[in-house]
Amino acid sequence: MSNATSTVETTLAARRIAELSDRARVCGLYDALGAPMYHDLATYDDPETRALLTAVRAAPGPVLDLAAGSGRFTLPLLATGREVTALDLSTDMLALLRTGLDRAPASMRGRCTVVQGDMSRFALGRTFPHVLLGTTSLSLLDEDGRAGLYRSVLAHLSDGGRFLLTVLERGDDDGPDETFVQVTGAGGTVYELYEHWPAGADSRAVTLLPAEPPQDDSPVTVCTDRVAVIDLPRLEEELAASGLSITSRQLLSPPGERHRVTLLTTEASR
Ligand SMILES: C[S@@+](CC[C@H](N)C(=O)[O-])C[C@H]1O[C@@H](n2cnc3c(N)ncnc32)[C@H](O)[C@@H]1O
Known part of the structure; x- marks a missing residue:
């Protein structure tokens, strides 16, 4: 959470954290404290x-x-009958996945391989007709990380295989710098x-905390992350330079919405 402090100093989220004073336990979205909240x-x-x-x-x-x-x-x-290899860096997120698998029927569990690894440099020794990177998680990598991701993906695509990824952009022209919503897990x-x-910033900061912390002095988990x-x-341009050609672009969000999400389908350039 290296950048969290500078972000929160000037925002509504910062004020909320300041109100909690010493009770605030600031953590990342995918670590031991944050992962259960993210998952909820x-x-x-x-x-x-x-x-x-x-x-x-x-x-x-x-x-x-x-980034499963x-x-x-x-x-x-x-559940649709696929064999899936799920790769993620966070032991805490993968522990939640393993709990989900334990609750699933054995036939489903048996088709899943869980790998703790870095999506910017992995070597699984096999290929796949489909590689997915959803939830706009590409934004968690810096430029070098993305270059490593593209190299690793290309090494894992079967002949004619496809790499599907989603991308997040600002879809509104005049929205506020900071938004606040209440969501129920x-x-x-x-x-x-x-x-x-x-608008136009090269990163965004997300902060998540319980709306109604207990009325005592107990710690309150505050997850915050800055992503590119x-x-x-x-x-x-990056994809083309790395040897991946885009074969389709599909807008997944309604036009004009703050979060414009696009699904890109790519394959190895010939
Ligand atoms: C936005 S979450 C998406 C998780 C899941 N796909 C979902 O939709 O709920 C991003 C995930 O990326 C993982 N992650 C972050 N950096 C990573 C890296 N370098 N390699 C692999 N996973 C990473 C985090 O641990 C987290 O689980």
């Missing part, structure tokens, strides 16, 4: 999950789910979610 808010029946499930129907065979986290795509893919907890993302923003033209 994961949605499964959403446009991105549906689009990825539809896209992989184009070809049979195993799927590599990069607690399994938002891995579990539905397994699957377990019933209500959270405050702040996003500080001035990569616009589509720049990303398309």
Whole structure:
């Protein structure tokens, strides 16, 4: 959370953290404290999950789910009968995935391989007709990391295989620098979610905390992360330079919405 302090100094999220004073336990979104909160808010029946499930129907065979986290795509893919390799860096997120697999039927569990690894440099010794990087998680990597990701993906694509990735951009022209919403997790907890993302900025800061902390002095978990923003033209240049050709672009969000999400389908350039 190296940049969290400078971000929160000037924002609504910062004020909220200051109100909590010593009670605030600031952490990352995918570590031991943050992962359960992130997981509580994961949605499964959403446009991105549906689009990825539809896209992989184009070809049979195993799927590599990069930055798989607690399994938002891995579990539905397994449910459709696919063999899935789920790769993620965070032991805490993968522990949540393993819990989900333990609760799933043995036939589903048996088709999943869980790998702790870095998506910017992995070597699994096999290829896949589909490699996925959803949830706009590309933004978690810097330029070198993205170059390593493209190299690793190309080494893992079968002949004619496809790399599917989603990208997040600002889709509104005149929205506020910072937004605040209340969201309810699957377990019933209500959270405050702040996003500080001035138009044109090369990164955005996300802060998540419970809306109603206990009325005592107990610690309150505050997850905050700063992630990069990569616009589509720049990303398309990077992909082309790395040897990946875009075969389709699908807008997954309504026009004009603050979060414009695009699904790119790519394959190795010939
Ligand atoms: C936005 S979450 C998405 C998780 C899951 N796909 C979902 O939709 O819920 C991003 C994930 O990327 C993982 N991650 C971050 N950096 C990574 C890296 N270099 N390699 C692999 N995974 C990484 C985090 O641990 C986290 O689980």
